[in-house]
Amino acid sequence: MNDMYNHFHALKAAESEYRIVCREKQEADRIVFSPHGGGIEPGVSELVHAFSDRCSIYLFEGMKKRNNHFLHLTSTRFDEPVALRMVKRHDAALAFHGYRDRTKMHTIAGGSDIAGAKAIVESLREAGFSAELAAENGRFKGAHPANIVNQSKKALGIQLELSTAQRRAFFDHFTFGGRRFSKNDCFFRYVEAVKRVFYCED
Structure with missing residues (x-):
């Protein structure tokens, strides 16, 4: 996806239909977030909220009735x-993203924390989900130091890219209003598989 804007200042000057949701837990050493919430990459906001029990969370959410992709800023x-x-105040970070594939339910894990990404892939597979580690030179590698997920205090970042089909499978109603109240067993099994790793990382 090509960005319409090169940085947030330019986006802010031209756009108003977005919101920022953030909750910082004083005792939390990790943060879960997405720069592409709301209508930008549907389904990632609900995933982020599922981690608010023990983590700080942050969401940049597109609120347009259409063309939310205009609000997309690449993670770097x-x-x-x-x-x-917020990211720089925490030891480790986990970012949820979505990529376009309406047929295959799949997750691609990347980021600077390769060991953590690999462990999440294994946990997801054990829970019955299709997942793989990002290719070394793939577009979802997410290991660049400028990627916001890698800017935590310990430079530990995990980036999870979920296909459209996988995100759609989490909800009985895949609409802006419907997702909030229609999370199903698939959603909760996925979240628990990720938590098993992310909550227990050193």
Whole structure:
């Protein structure tokens, strides 16, 4: 996806139909977030909220009735000030993203924390989900230091890219309003598989 804007300041000057949701837990050493919530990459906001029991969370959410992709900023360009401050205050970070594939339910794990990404892939597979580690030179590798997920205090970041089909499978009603109240067993099994790793990492 090609970005319409090169940085958040330009986006902010031109757009208003978005919102920022953030909850910081004082005792939390890890943060779960997405720069592409709401209508930008549908289904990732609900995943982030599922981690609010033990983690700080942050969401940049597209609220347009259409064309939410205009609000997409690539992770290496995502410089929204609140997000940067929050990520840099935590030891480790986990980011949820979505990619377009309406046929295959699948997750691609990347980020600077290769061991953590690999462990999540194994946990997801054990739970019955299709998952793989991002290819070394693949577009979902997510290991660049400028990627916001890798800017935590310990530079530990895990990036999970979920296909459209996988995100759609989490909900009985895959609409903006319907997703909030229609999470199904698939959603909760997926979240628990990720938590088993992310909550127990050193």
